[in-house]
Amino acid sequence: MQLAFYAPLKDPGHPVPSGERTMARSLIAALEWGGATVTLASTLRSRDGVGDRHVQRLVLDQAQTEISRLVPQGRLEGWQAWVTYHNYYKAPDLIGPQVAQRLGIPYLLIETSRARSRLTGPWSQFAEAAERASDAANIIFYLTQHDAEAIERDRPAAQHLIHLPPFLAHKTLPAPSSGDGPMLAAGMLRHGDKFESYKIIAETLATLPPHGWSLNIAGDGPARPEVEALMSAFGPAVTFLGQLDRASMARAYRDASLFFWPGVNEAFGLVYLEAQASGLPVVAQNRPGVCDVLARAAPSAPHQGVAPLAAQITELLTDTRLRTRRSAEARRHIAAHHLLPTAARTLQAGLAACGVLP
Template sequence: MKKIAFYAPMKPPTHPVPSGDRAMARALLKALDYGGVTAEVVSTLQTRDKAGDEEVQARLFEQADAEINRLIDQGRRADWQVWVTYHSYYKAPDLVGPTVSAALNLPYVQIEATRARKRLKGPWAHFAQAAEAASDAAQVIFHLTERDAEALHAYGPSHQQIKHLRPFLPRVELPPASSGFGPMLSVGMLRHGDKFASYQLIADALKLLETPEWHLVIAGNGPALDAVASMMQEFGDRVDLRGSLDESDMQKLYSEASLLFWPGVNEAFGMTYLEAQAAALPVVAQRRPGVCDVLAPGVYPEPERGPEALARDLDALLGDSGARIARGQAARKYVADHHLMPAASRVLCQTIAELAP
């Protein structure tokens, strides 16, 4: 059985706070295990600097140096065959993996690494340079979206392999399907910034609905809870904020909903789209990079068309149960064909077998 060292500098899979990043890291571990690869999470050092603070970055470089020494010592006693890093980018670069891999003579692999050349100057310059160096050191980089692939191909060394790993659900089979009747559902962390922008679009679209009766359930929690609750207050009991839910409760929500409504402002891709479509929910979202990599083929409005286009899509689905159910079933088949764990496991484990025969 192959054994790899696994590291997620953005957020370790053991982190107590749920997020899409943590969910994807956990999904990767399951996919590796499914394919007969044992993955050891070798570090929980988080290198994220969300504000571009040079002092924070300097401190994290120091912590990384100490972690490197520890891991080289540990690695000499371990039987790791490959090092895999998930999600290294200019705000959370892998400051550890390339050096440890080189010292232990391990193949170095990245998953969802991104290149941001415009960040090589400015407040994240040192971190961006470290992220570029880590990407340069990788023998293989798996990209999850076509947007990431463009920069990887443009700036990567000629010998580097760039491979497509579709975002996937850590499931072998599909969950129970929704009947297509029930409330609309929105799923996303309640925080300021991009997520809040999606909630603002949701509120603006709800005001424009012509459907006389509708109900929306929002699943999520975070520091913007009060602000989102205030935003939705004018809709009264037609909007139900459920807070943070565990996996089984979330699956119940998906199975009881009629559609997923999530605009997707600056989403990397959005695991909630896969979860909803797997449960046969049609999706109302904007056509955005990353998001399009996980949405079933269809017509989605461009962001510049604003909440008016989202409201029209909602009215069309709410007013036609036949079209709603058909679109949901097509989305479910799309996930079954392209975004479940067995396919992802084959892609990952085949590459690892080639690197460590």
């Protein structure tokens, strides 16, 4: 089975770590686990973060050049389907639909969004392209129920929708956490939504008793001085671990007692999967996407403030039996729904539905 793979927002070889890059790599691993030979068709990054029509025009021209290159390559290599990960109005798939059409092969989308409100305004060209890509897909794999709502509403009649829960590229669970040690937070130290999560963390910590807890923060980025300023009131109780490689991050999970990340505007958050796989109870806000990957309902909605978060933390830190029970629940949840074999079977079902597999 020969498949072409493309990630217009961030290709799997991009030098900057992120959940987007990790998910792209995990999808390739799952497709290969299912028996496919996967070709990374293009590394063209289509993202326009500011709504610049000139930038969009340049990227559209580059996409046409890629299409001209890829159609003969696809014929030569015998591609049987094109798979694109993450199509949306700021980073649409400008390549896959045309290549798939010219090759006469199925076009599959994994994670796409509908944003018809963007069909006017600075992203209109890209929004139109993202809508065309969504319309062209034979199969759309959606990752969260929040995404499914608009996709279901606007899908063509012949299009199939399949739920692909976010997953880790592991066949088995990692070693469990000790259940003791500091709390852990993990997220890029950058402005915007990540910084808003760090603000909530600081506000929550300020309501906890002054002793009996500590927090490690894994991650780095341009907003580090501002995040450090937020946490300065807590002195040595908060430790910045910096950006960690995979092995060091695994140790951070194993050495923690719980995982605390509010999840402001997270699509779903791979860190929640990693934390739960290691058996960490999660404290997060009740937000779309985040709730799709948690073993149990998040303790508070954003409008309820930090008090429910602080109460959940206090309960988990003071009740060892509860922490142990929640740890086991988290690992069972990940094993049942969010590991590579389950994802590979779901992807295979989609490929079979469009005739790529018997």
